[in-house]
Amino acid sequence: MQKFVQGVSTFHERGAQEVKPLLAHLAKYGQRPQAFLITCADSRIMPEELTQADPGDLFVVRNIGNLVPHVDSARAGTDTSVAAAIDFTLITLNVKDIVVMGHSGCGAMEALLAGESPSGHVNRWLRHAKPAMARYREGYLQKADLNEVDRLSQTNVLASLENLATYDAVIERLDRGELNLHAWWFDVANAQVLAYSAAVDGFVLLDEAYEAADGSRTSA
Template sequence: MRDIEKFISGFCRFQQQYFNDRPALYGSLRGGQRPATLLIGCCDSRVDPLLLTGGDPGDLFVVRNIANLVPPCTPDASAGVSSAIEFAVCELEVERVIVLGHARCGGIRALMAPREVRRETDFVGQWMRIARPVAERVQRELAHRDSDARHHACELASILLSLDNLLTYPWLKRRVDQGLLKLHGWYFDLESGALLAYSARRQQFLPLVCPLPAR
């Protein structure tokens, strides 16, 4: 029950901050949303997009799923994720898409070290098949590295896979080709507190925000 009380108190703070202290913000949002950014992130409770970015309500259109994956555009693509991307790109006309991955991702761990599922369903395993090609490549190319290194490499590679899969949606690729939409791959290192971004020119993830100095 303490968690419920914490959430209710949190809503009271939210209410005060946005409905009392900044009434103009929600006054404008009542007429509709116009976010400039679609963020595709992980469901992990440690990686909250608005908290990490300091965004206000209305700043981000957020899609969250296990391991921040984007399925390729196929007739049997996940309707939940694909429809949210379609709405953000075609209806809201966002200006950028950020795929936000993170360290210690449980979905990637399940992919790299699968366990026998002792329940009626395995929705996680089915979903993670999207990233199986990059996991197999990492296991093959980094067989000489330890499991933590392979796990980290797969987390980064899955972000790039999602960026590639975004371009399989024809209406999204058109906007990218027209210069109306930018794609970004970000990685939150929750161990160091750093934020990395993929550089297509350097073909690697580089620090966007460095870790804080050690105390």
């Protein structure tokens, strides 16, 4: 912990002065994030660093495997955390873009492929990735030059996007053309962010995907 205690001390001494005016503005007027990012809790993922976002730019939800449960789970009264974030960002914050971002070497995907995890809680959570496993077994994204874990990880991003489109608040805004859904994937070893491109039916460097089709998706 000493590293982090020292880091906070350094922030108080120097870094805080750089962002204090912006934080004071946000404290007074509230947040108005430009995008909602759902990504993995993996400690190697750095949302603000990857996007060069300022405080207040991103509303971020992180969980094991960057999963979005199907709306039926929320309606049943279980796993409502992601559902609550969806409603809050769309209804209260009026966010126009939602990004689901997976990553290479994902431990959750490794556990899925192995058929087990060291924790019962993790096993119960990973049941929300069953649609991704089904698509993986069907050969989804099979043309991608990836190992099995990473192919499942990319498939899981698209499956989570499909689950996003089961929520009423998402459906309404998609129908009105007021929302874009984005599928991203972080290659940890190469420090590169990829995005799904419908043109090639696969993930390519983010700049290429957005040049080809504005980088937005309304379904997976």
